[in-house]
Each structure stands twice: as structure tokens, then as C-alpha cells.
Amino acid sequence: MFESLGAFVDHLRAQGKLVDIDEELSPDYEVAAAVRLIDQRLGKAVLCRKVRGCGMPVVANILARRDLLRLAFASPNDPTEEYLRRIGGSLPPEVVRAAPVHEVVHDGDFDVAKLLPLLLHHEKDAARYISSGVTVSRDPQTGLRGMGIYRIQVCGPRELTISIGSPPVSDFLAKANATGKPLPVAIAIGLEPLSYFASVVPVAAGVDKFDAAGTLRGAPVPLVAARTQPVEVYAEAEIVLEGEMLPNTQREDGPVGESTGYYHAGRSWAARLTAVTHRAHPFYYALVPFAAENTLLMGVTREADLLAALRRKFPSVRRVSLTQGSVAMLAIIQAAPASKEEATAMVRAALEGSMQVKTAILVDADVDPHDLNDVQWALSTRFQADRDLLVLRDLPGSPIDPTATNRRTAKLGLDATRPADQAEAFMRIALDPAARRRVEEILARLT
Ligand SMILES: Cc1cc2nc3c(=O)[nH]c(=O)nc-3n(C[C@H](O)[C@H](O)[C@H](O)COP(=O)(O)O)c2cc1C
Known part of the structure; x- marks a missing residue:
């Protein structure tokens, strides 16, 4: 299990699975192009060390291939089998008092676009999008925790839309909207790989997704109380946006290049930010829609x-x-x-x-x-x-x-x-096993 995204990035580099880019790249289309092309051509993670206008490096593609997921699980098993082996239990999160994600707190008149390297991904995108954010919230009636990755459009210094259309957070939002009250949310950007993976696993209604995340990680997820909202969020995240969903309020969303490989436009739920917190030296995590991850x-x-x-x-x-x-x-x-x-x-x-x-x-x-x-x-x-x-x-x-x-x-x-x-008539031709072993050994020395 990895403590943080940074620890996994170091591991990926040591395994030869990370491309470091030192050239300065623009957040306008260039970072997204680097992420997509490295994904397509090399199937590796990428770290863009210098992003114009922002001191934060951008990481992407950490789970873009099955071999990277194997490294995240620290298991040689096929990731699908490993997931089936681990899922089903319950290991509740642990609430801690102090958290790396609170090393820096902005809760005044901040402009989120000036704090983070928000990206323009595709040529016809109408706005900057945060595609990797894990939105955490609670059921306003029962207090049940839940999270998911939902597409986030940045509309102003502290204004967003969040396309919350699937459970569990869509259920929480429906309940908040029915009472006309805002729904507190916290959006984590940059997580250790298994918390990130676990954020989108389906769970039965009424199950705390953090309990499922704990069993996948093999350790409780450390949570910390958000600074400005009554919600708990990943203590080890790189960056957290705190805010609230405005009751029964929607705004135009898109056009935006989506996971299908097409542009999408519609309306999504409006949110207002109340704080941005982050580590002293955070990574910004990017997910480019339609990339393999x-x-x-x-x-x-x-x-x-x-x-x-x-x-x-x-x-x-x-x-x-x-x-x-x-x-x-x-x-x-x-x-x-x-x-x-x-x-x-x-x-x-x-x-x-x-x-x-x-x-x-x-x-x-x-x-x-x-x-x-x-x-x-x-x-x-x-x-x-x-x-x-x-x-x-x-x-x-x-x-x-x-x-x-x-x-x-x-x-x-x-x-x-x-x-x-x-079976006999359709038997595959095969190399001689001993000859194959010998040549594999020779090739391992040559490459
Ligand atoms: C990269 C990514 C982007 C996603 N974007 C959205 C989204 O914009 N809106 C949405 O409702 N669900 C989105 N989802 C799915 C949710 O995150 C949710 O966790 C998932 O649907 C859970 O599975 P279930 O619907 O089977 O419970 C996205 C998932 C991933 C992996």
C-alpha cells in the first residue's frame, strides 16, 4: 500500500513506468496532448514538471494500464482477480486530526484558476475542466459517506458545475434538493492509487464506500474534517476543494470532450467553493477524458x-x-x-x-x-x-x-x-518449450 500519490510516483519511476517531462508546457492543450500521446505511444505514467503560470507539477496516467494497476495492488495477480479477491469486506476509515492536505489553506477571496494548473483538454472544450476530482459527500438524512468521480467545469473564481448523475452522491444531492438546502462537498485531486481506484467501485445501497476502499487498500483510509464544510475528506490527498452544491441550481456544461471520444453539452449542478487546501508541495493530478485510464x-x-x-x-x-x-x-x-x-x-x-x-x-x-x-x-x-x-x-x-x-x-x-x-484439428502450433525458455533468457540479457 502506498501512503500518497508522491510515493507511488517514485515507485513508478523506479520501475521505469514514468516519463518525466522537463520542458515547460502550457496548461492550454499542451499538458493534455502530452498525457494522451504518452498514453497511446508508451502506456506509461507522466510527470509534467513545469506548467506555465503555476508552480505545481502535473501527474497523469498512473493507472492507465493493467501493469500499473498491478503495481498499485503490489500483486503479480491479474488486477481483475485481485479486485475480486479483495472486495466484499469492510474496513472503516480512520479519522485523523492533522493532515498533509491542510498544510496550505486558502479560504478567503481566492481564484481557483490562479492556485491550480487547471487544464484545457480538447480543441472545442468550452472551459477548463477538472476530470480527476473525487467528490466526497454525506447523505443529508443518514450521514452515510460516499464519493465518485464526476466531471467538474470551472465557471469562475469560486464557481463550478459538477455533473453528479450517478450514485451515491446523486442520491445525496436529490435529498438535499428536496429540502432546498445546499449539499456540502469536498473534492480531492491527487490520491494514492488504490483510494483513487476505489472511489469509483460500485457498492450496494447503504454501504459506506470508504469501508470498501479500506478493504481494497488493506488499510483504513485516513480522513480529516474539512476546514469550511461539515464533511470528511482524504487526509493524504494532494489538493482538496471544499464547497457546497447550490440547491436545485443548474448551469450550462460544455461542450466538453468526454470519455466516449465525443463532445458533450448539457446542464449540470452548480457549486460554490469555500476553500482550497493542499500540501506544501502538491502534485496536481490530471485525467484526460478518453485516455486509457x-x-x-x-x-x-x-x-x-x-x-x-x-x-x-x-x-x-x-x-x-x-x-x-x-x-x-x-x-x-x-x-x-x-x-x-x-x-x-x-x-x-x-x-x-x-x-x-x-x-x-x-x-x-x-x-x-x-x-x-x-x-x-x-x-x-x-x-x-x-x-x-x-x-x-x-x-x-x-x-x-x-x-x-x-x-x-x-x-x-x-x-x-x-x-x-x-480440439485436435484446431490445435495451435507452439514453440518447443525448452528452446523457448533458453531464448527468453538470452533475450532478457540483451534487452
Ligand atoms: C473518469 C471517470 C469520470 C466519471 N464521470 C462521471 C460524471 O461526470 N458523472 C457521473 O454521474 N458519473 C461519472 N463517473 C462514474 C461515477 O464516478 C460513479 O462512481 C460510478 O458510476 C460508480 O458506479 P455505479 O454507478 O455502478 O455505482 C465517472 C467515472 C470515472 C472513472
Whole structure:
């Protein structure tokens, strides 16, 4: 477990998984371009040390790949399996009195844009956005804590919109709006990796998400009372914005480049800031919408839910991959179906059981679901369209699919497994194991 974002950044650098950029970059589009291009080309985290007009360095992409998530879990296991192994328990947070995030406090007439390197991400974005902020709040009736990542638009020195559309914070806001009272919130920017990951895991209604975060980290999350709002927030965060949601008030939001890869415009809930607090030497954490981390943060938990549900029905299901390029709407399922009927039932269960899966491809145990070359090979050599294709109509779809009508969509299933009785005829060619081991050793010395 890492104490802070800074500790994880040091670890990523030591592992060769971080690119340090020393050239000065502008917060207007240039930092976002660096984050996206390093993500696409190198799959690494990035630290932009000098950002024009602001003394704070910007970090991004810390969880942009599965191997980075493995480092965060400090486990060689597949992150989806590790998540399934850890989730389900309850380890409540620990409330502390003094916190690094309170080393510097601005609670007067501040202008948030002058304090933080707020970024312009995409060419048609209407404003600066904070895409990585974890908004923490409490149920105004029961006091239950909860958090989530919600898109934040900066509208003025202390004015924001926050696109709170999913639970638990959307439930808290609905209750506050019903009574006409403001909802206190605190927004954390820059967290150690497992607190960040845990901020968006789904939990059952009535469960404190910080209890789930504790089990994922293997240690209680340290919380501290915010300075100007009756809410507790991550003590180890780099930066925290404190404020309140204005009751029943919405403003224009966007256009803004979103996680789908398209621009979005609409209306979102208005908020007013009352303080900005941060460490003495904080990192600003950036998430560029549609970069790989955006999909992976939620994809791994969705993948785990689907895997667990499929395994309950079909014990031969081994792995599930919700692919990056499909914004987690394409599922590759690795299994050993005993018959054609079972293969079809698996594909149908994946399409019907997961709202966000729009296409499902079933592959055999000898095909790596995380290797798209392998999947294409299976599709080309084991799939016949007039025999192995399934089309389902009018099912609940992903809320982010722009082709869905009222969130209903058609779905496609492809059974790319070989006939169960023809394993011999479809046996893959393979290298001699001893020769492979020897050459692997030689290559490890050369590279
Ligand atoms: C990068 C990122 C951005 C997100 N942006 C939003 C958002 O703007 N609005 C929203 O309602 N939910 C957003 N979410 C989802 C919520 O954070 C929420 O935690 C998630 O929906 C929890 O899962 P559940 O809906 O299954 O409970 C975002 C998630 C991620 C990872």
C-alpha cells in the first residue's frame, strides 16, 4: 500500500513506468496532448514538471494500464482477480486530526484558476475542466459517506458545475434538493492509487464506500474534517476543494470532450467553493477524458462483475476482458464450453447480463482475451458467420453509447470457439518449450 500519490510516483519511476517531462508546457492543450500521446505511444505514467503560470507539477496516467494497476495492488495477480479477491469486506476509515492536505489553506477571496494548473483538454472544450476530482459527500438524512468521480467545469473564481448523475452522491444531492438546502462537498485531486481506484467501485445501497476502499487498500483510509464544510475528506490527498452544491441550481456544461471520444453539452449542478487546501508541495493530478485510464478505472470493476456472474453459471469461464478501444463495450470471454449450446448460452448471458457490453466474443482457453491479435486469429480461423453469430434486439444499453435510443440497443455475439469435439484439428502450433525458455533468457540479457 502506498501512503500518497508522491510515493507511488517514485515507485513508478523506479520501475521505469514514468516519463518525466522537463520542458515547460502550457496548461492550454499542451499538458493534455502530452498525457494522451504518452498514453497511446508508451502506456506509461507522466510527470509534467513545469506548467506555465503555476508552480505545481502535473501527474497523469498512473493507472492507465493493467501493469500499473498491478503495481498499485503490489500483486503479480491479474488486477481483475485481485479486485475480486479483495472486495466484499469492510474496513472503516480512520479519522485523523492533522493532515498533509491542510498544510496550505486558502479560504478567503481566492481564484481557483490562479492556485491550480487547471487544464484545457480538447480543441472545442468550452472551459477548463477538472476530470480527476473525487467528490466526497454525506447523505443529508443518514450521514452515510460516499464519493465518485464526476466531471467538474470551472465557471469562475469560486464557481463550478459538477455533473453528479450517478450514485451515491446523486442520491445525496436529490435529498438535499428536496429540502432546498445546499449539499456540502469536498473534492480531492491527487490520491494514492488504490483510494483513487476505489472511489469509483460500485457498492450496494447503504454501504459506506470508504469501508470498501479500506478493504481494497488493506488499510483504513485516513480522513480529516474539512476546514469550511461539515464533511470528511482524504487526509493524504494532494489538493482538496471544499464547497457546497447550490440547491436545485443548474448551469450550462460544455461542450466538453468526454470519455466516449465525443463532445458533450448539457446542464449540470452548480457549486460554490469555500476553500482550497493542499500540501506544501502538491502534485496536481490530471485525467484526460478518453485516455486509457478513463476506461480502465471503471472497466476493471465491470469486468470483475461480469466474470463473477458468468462463473456462477458456467464454471469453465476463465477470464473476461472489456477492451480499451471499445470504451469497455466489447467483452472478450475466455472459456471452455462443453457444447455448442453452452457456448451460445455463454454469449447470450454476457450480452443480457451486462448493460454496457454491446458486443461479446467467446474464445477458447488457448486464446489470450487481452491480446487482440490472438482474438482476431480466433475470429478468422474458428468463427463462421452463418453458424456462430447472435444478434439480440432492444436490450438496456450503456449510458455512454451515442447510438443507443433511450438507452436501448441491439447487441452482437460471436462464438469464436472451436467445436468441442475437434480440439485436435484446431490445435495451435507452439514453440518447443525448452528452446523457448533458453531464448527468453538470452533475450532478457540483451534487452
Ligand atoms: C473518469 C471517470 C469520470 C466519471 N464521470 C462521471 C460524471 O461526470 N458523472 C457521473 O454521474 N458519473 C461519472 N463517473 C462514474 C461515477 O464516478 C460513479 O462512481 C460510478 O458510476 C460508480 O458506479 P455505479 O454507478 O455502478 O455505482 C465517472 C467515472 C470515472 C472513472
